[in-house]
Amino acid sequence: MGLFDFLKGQFIEVIEWLDDTGSMVYRFPVYDNAIKMGAKLVVRESQAAVFVNEGQIADVFGPGTYTLSTQNMPVLTALKSWKYGFNSPFKADVYFVSTRNFTQLKWGTSNPVIMRDAEFGMVRLRGFGNYALKVHDPAVFLREIFGTQAAFSAENVGSYLKSVIVSGISDLLGESRIPVIDLAASYDELGSAAAAKLQPQFASMGLGLTALTIENLSLPEEVERAIDRRSSMGIVGNLDTYMKYQSAEAIREAANNPDGGAGAGIGLGAGMAMGQAMGRMLSQQGEESSGSPSAAGGSHAGGGASGAAGTSSSGGGSAANGAATDSGSAPGSKKFCSECGQPLAPGAKFCSNCGTKV
Structure with a gap:
């Protein structure tokens, strides 16, 4: 190989970039090699080629195939001062920029x-x-x-x-x-x-x-979590109604599962709650009617006093009446409710008709 062929081989004649790296920018490896005037520049779709001369951006080429000359490199020609054309090799940095998405x-x-x-x-x-x-x-x-x-x-x-x-x-x-x-x-x-x-x-x-x-x-x-709680409250709606519904469901489950461990516990709790509620109701009724027997007793006491007065003033008739009254409350005789007048069962503490305490 002669010296001319060796020098000719050092000149870059085709400049192109086969983009298989996914890079945005690729610097063409010129190094110390010179670009031959008249070399081919191949710019593919979604590419742009930028020539840089000593750090200064010169000409930009879009997609296409170009033969490099002073005509299509106006900026580089001006930077290189190629006033009358120049056919010898030149040096420049070439960058390929990917314009794809x-x-x-x-x-x-x-x-x-x-x-x-x-x-x-x-x-x-x-x-x-x-x-x-x-x-x-x-x-x-x-x-x-x-x-x-x-x-x-x-x-x-x-x-x-x-x-x-x-x-x-x-x-x-x-x-x-x-x-x-x-x-x-x-x-x-x-x-x-x-x-x-x-x-x-x-x-x-x-x-x-x-x-x-x-x-x-x-x-x-x-x-x-706060949003979840707020959405749960929105779904539940009225909390009082919801609690009543839950209690009713618990009682129903307990009734359907009398032998179940959990059901028995729920039933026991519900039964205790119902028993306490009934106890409070009876206690309230007793307190409301606790004043009636005393008043009735006071009336009977007054009647007795009047009877006594009648006995002292009128003699035997009134005494007979007093004796009849005493015999009515004697042991073994039937008792009547002081509130409603209904007969009382032997040994009863409350009237079975009105609930008044005896």
């Missing part, structure tokens, strides 16, 4: 976001979701984000973009004033509004935010 990128809150809710007061929210982006302006993206790295992926800028997204969504939630219990019904609307709100910030980096979805916005456990 990068999807399924994740965002999430590293720390809870504090917001004010009208119903629960100050609450802390956590959230996560997905977003998608693409490079809209390769030159701006290289200048603002990429720098001079050999390769670049969406994950390299992911942490910064996550913070931008979380900040925008937090601000949007505070402005929307949507109650926390209604957030789940507004995920789509919040995602679209957040994407529109964040678009200018992404554009300043040469990027476009093509999609933003909110998968979940979660509350602290104590707030979720």
Whole structure:
């Protein structure tokens, strides 16, 4: 191989990038090799090729096949001072930028976001979701984000973009004033509004935010428990009616399972409760009627006194009446209720008709 063939082999004649790495930016390995004037540049769909001369962005090529010359590299021609054309090899950095849509990128809150809710007061929210982006302006993206790295992926800028997204969504939630219990019904609307709100910030980096979805916005456990209790109360409705229903169900279960351990316990408890209630009712009735026998006794005592007076004043007739009265209350004779007049059973302490204490 002659010297001319060796030098010719060092010149780069075809510049292209077969994107099989998923990178956003790829630096073509020129190193010390020179690019031959008239070389072929192949830019595929969803790609852009950017020529950089000594750190300064020069010409940008979209999809297509090009033969490099001074005519299609006006910026580089000006930078190189190729006033009258130049056919010798030249050196330049070539970057391929992927302009496809990068999807399924994740965002999430590293720390809870504090917001004010009208119903629960100050609450802390956590959230996560997905977003998608693409490079809209390769030159701006290289200048603002990429720098001079050999390769670049969406994950390299992911942490910064996550913070931008979380900040925008937090601000949007505070402005929307949507109650926390209604957030789940507004995920789509919040995602679209957040994407529109964040678009200018992404554009300043040469990027476009093509999609933003909110998968979940979660509350602290104590707030979720409070919501569960409130919803349970709403389902129960009237607590007094609910307790009565529960008591009736317990008694029914005890009656249906007289031999069961749990049923026996429930039945015993229900029976004790019913017995206590009946005892209170009887006690109240006794207290209400406790004054009647004394009054009746006082009346009989007054009658006795009158009888005695009658005996002293009128003699034998009144004495006979007094004797008849005494014989009516003698042992073995039938007694009558002082309240309702019904006959009393022997040894009874309460009237079986009206419940008056004897």
